Amino acid sequence: QVQLVESGGGSVQSGGSLRLSCTASGTTSDDYHWGWFRQAPGKAREGVSCISWSGDDAYYANSAKGRFTMSIDNAKNTMYLQMNSLEADDTATYYCAAARVPVCRLIGNNGYTTYWGQGTQVTVSS
Numbered sequence: 001q002v003q004l005v006e007s008g009g010g011s012v013q014s015g016g017s018l019r020l021s022c023t024a025s026g027t028t029s030d031d032y033h034w035g036w037f038r039q040a041p042g043k044a045r046e047g048v049s050c051i052s053w054s055g056d057d058a059y060y061a062n063s064a065k066g067r068f069t070m071s072i073d074n075a076k077n078t079m080y081l082q083m084n085s086l087e088a089d090d091t092a093t094y095y096c097a098a099a100r101v102p103v104c105r106l107i108g109n110n111g112y113t114t115y116w117g118q119g120t121q122v123t124v125s126s
Helices: none
Strands: 002-007 010-013 018-026 033-039 046-052 058-060 068-073 078-083 092-099 114-116 120-125
Touching: 002 092, 002 114, 018 033, 018 092, 018 120, 033 068, 046 068, 046 078, 058 068, 078 092
Parallel strands: 010 120
Antiparallel strands: 002 018, 018 078, 033 046, 033 092, 046 058, 068 078, 092 114, 092 120
16 A cells, blocks of 8 residues: 655746645555546546656656656655646646556556545636
């Protein structure tokens, strides 16, 4: 069992930055992959980025490329999502997730057990 706790959400003006954190506890190992998802009201959940524990498998959605950076501090069992140049369309509840998958884009896939954080709200005002 893996427990994930997010922090770092908030309200920011367009063009601003936020850094989200997600700390994992429970059973974790280096074959877990980690991801960030978001869901805006009335919209489907969207994968934002994901990364393997080693960092050699990474993915960013087109909406995140060039603006968001995901990183992992293995010693702290914590992953981060640095978000720069935020836009109103980035407003959503952001969730971190973890799963044992062969590639990180399979996090959240029905064929694999995925652990989710409780979510943290990001609001960007224009």
